[in-house]
Amino acid sequence: MKATGSPNLVVIGQGAAGLSAALAAAEAAKRAALPLAVTLLEKASEGEAGGNTRWTPAYMRMAAPDRVEPSFVHDMLEATRGQGDETYFARLAADAPATVQWIASHGVAFHQPTYYLAKGPPRIQPVGGGESIHRELTRAAGAAGVALRYSCAAKNLVNDGGRISGVRLIGGEVVPADAVVLASGGFQGNRDMMREHFGPGGESVPLLAPRAKFNTGDGIAMALDNGADRSGEWNGMHIEPVDPRSRNQAPVVLVYPYGIVVDQSGHRFFDEGRGLVHETWETFSRRIHFETPGREAYAILDSRLLKIADWQRATRSEVPPYQADTLDALAKLVGVDPQNLAATVAAYNAACTGDPQKFDATQCDGLAASQTLQPPKSNWARAIVEPPFLAWPLIGAIAYTFGGLATDDRARVLRQGRPIPGLYAAGEITGHFYGTAPNAVSVLRAFVFGRRAGLDTVEFLRARQG
Numbered sequence: 086m087k088a089t090g091s092p093n094l095v096v097i098g099q100g101a102a103g104l105s106a107a108l109a110a111a112e113a114a115k116r117a118a119l120p121l122a123v124t125l126l127e128k129a130s131e132g133e134a135g136g137n138t139r140w141t142p143a144y145m146r147m148a149a150p151d152r153v154e155p156s157f158v159h160d161m162l163e164a165t166r167g168q169g170d171e172t173y174f175a176r177l178a179a180d181a182p183a184t185v186q187w188i189a190s191h192g193v194a195f196h197q198p199t200y201y202l203a204k205g206p207p208r209i210q211p212v213g214g215g216e217s218i219h220r221e222l223t224r225a226a227g228a229a230g231v232a233l234r235y236s237c238a239a240k241n242l243v244n245d246g247g248r249i250s251g252v253r254l255i256g257g258e259v260v261p262a263d264a265v266v267l268a269s270g271g272f273q274g275n276r277d278m279m280r281e282h283f284g285p286g287g288e289s290v291p292l293l294a295p296r297a298k299f300n301t302g303d304g305i306a307m308a309l310d311n312g313a314d315r316s317g318e319w320n321g322m323h324i325e326p327v328d329p330r331s332r333n334q335a336p337v338v339l340v341y342p343y344g345i346v347v348d349q350s351g352h353r354f355f356d357e358g359r360g361l362v363h364e365t366w367e368t369f370s371r372r373i374h375f376e377t378p379g380r381e382a383y384a385i386l387d388s389r390l391l392k393i394a395d396w397q398r399a400t401r402s403e404v405p406p407y408q409a410d411t412l413d414a415l416a417k418l419v420g421v422d423p424q425n426l427a428a429t430v431a432a433y434n435a436a437c438t439g440d441p442q443k444f445d446a447t448q449c450d451g452l453a454a455s456q457t458l459q460p461p462k463s464n465w466a467r468a469i470v471e472p473p474f475l476a477w478p479l480i481g482a483i484a485y486t487f488g489g490l491a492t493d494d495r496a497r498v499l500r501q502g503r504p505i506p507g508l509y510a511a512g513e514i515t516g517h518f519y520g521t522a523p524n525a526v527s528v529l530r531a532f533v534f535g536r537r538a539g540l541d542t543v544e545f546l547r548a549r550q551g
């Protein structure tokens with residue numbers, strides 16, 4: 086039977102994924118002369134909307150705006166420890182250049198930034214970060230006729246004879262829908278879910294972006310209620326070390342590989358130099374939050390840090406480190422056991438037997454401490470000897486969760502491995518990440534699969550209209 090009237094598309098969430106879906110759908114419908122009504126529902130008020138997307142610097146793992154690295158898919162499978170869906174990541178790689186070009190066509194410029202201190206996979210970045218993309222895509226969506234409704238929290242999907250027919254809001258109103266794109270982020274803002282999946286302490290992991298408090302797993306629950314398959318690692322999260330004293334946006338402190346990190350008792354507890362920061366920050370930050378007394382640790386360095394070119398790029402905290410001329414005074418300033426800190430630094434310094442000339446902050450330099458040191462220090466092992474001594478307090482703060490919905494390479498939500506007609510999902514709400522977050526991919530995939538969902542919904546609705 087042919088449907089009558091204009092079809093309705095409802096998109097849930099005004100972050101990277103939701104905005105891309107709504108705008109791409111409105112544009113594609115116009116091209117196809119399909120009289121589509123697109124509504125974007127956002128739980129937060131206009132001022133607070135935008136989730137993680139408005140807070141992110143939005144580094145994207147691309148060699149240049151028009152290409153990804155040839156090793157992209159391989160790297161994704163490696164990051165996900167072989168559990169990632171190759172088809173999904175191949176689509177991400179294939180669609181990334183066109184998606185970036187599409188974003189740029191809406192008034193966002195891209196450049197190639199220098200990323201902290203150490204080299205790593207190449208990345209591009211929108212000038213002005215996620216905030217500028219959010220602003221420009223919101224403007225474009227409004228101009229394309231998307232109805233933006235703020236302070237409207239979606240609660241569940243409404244079905245009619247097994248077919249999606251609407252979205253019920255928290256207040257009870259049902260917004261008609263022939264297709265739905267779920268883009269409401271992860272569950273980092275849901276204390277109960279955090280505790281359920283991460284165990285005791287999960288409920289108190291601080292948020293890296295305050296606006297992520299609205300990301301309470303609502304869309305995940307809506308789809309699971311409809312039998313959707315799960316994907317991703319449910320006790321996986323992307324978490325970074327930040328300075329708890331700072332008021333800056335996501336004040337990461339990434340100088341720790343160049344010194345040591347101790348807990349309040351003055352003991353080291355991990356290999357600070359195991360790899361580049363983006364290879365160690367998740368395990369390190371989890372250790373701080375879940376296993377360290379007081380959920381706080383301290384990066385201890387000496388004044389040679391200040392001689393590293395552009396060392397300031399390795400921290401986004403505006404608060405200077407604690408500083409003292411002796412380790413004893415430094416320990417007392419930060420509240421670390423002075424005797425233990427002295428013993429820890431002495432043991433560390435004694436193990437720093439390599440040639441300090443080899444020290445190179447920009448890459449794993451192979452300057453390892455001698456094997457007697459426990460835990461080991463695999464790179465950047467240079468003695469802490471030159472006053473003034475420096476300390477940054479560190480806590481772990483979550484960016485996003487990994488567990489979510491199973492989707493295919495067209496962003497369709499799967500149920501027992503097959504697409505649920507008319508139901509799409511993109512961004513953090515989808516799973517696909519295991520082990521460790523592939524660096525600089527989360528925002529890219531939100532845009533790529535958000536846009537893909539928008540394009541595919543139009544195909545779906547056209548086909549349904551006959």
Ligand SMILES: Cc1cc2nc3c(=O)[nH]c(=O)nc-3n(C[C@H](O)[C@H](O)[C@H](O)COP(=O)(O)OP(=O)(O)OC[C@H]3O[C@@H](n4cnc5c(N)ncnc54)[C@H](O)[C@@H]3O)c2cc1C
Nearest residue numbers: 098100101102128135136137138141144239512513527528
């Ligand atoms: C500080 C920081 C730095 C980051 N840096 C990078 C980076 O450089 N590169 C990278 O790739 N990734 C980065 N990330 C991660 C990346 O920003 C996010 O994963 C991505 O922006 C997620 O987009 P999204 O659209 O899925 O979710 P979000 O942007 O979080 O949007 C979700 C939206 O859904 C809304 N919502 C929630 N529930 C409902 C509901 N029931 N009804 C209606 N609306 C709802 C929320 O209010 C929100 O507006 C960073 C994250 C943070 C916090």
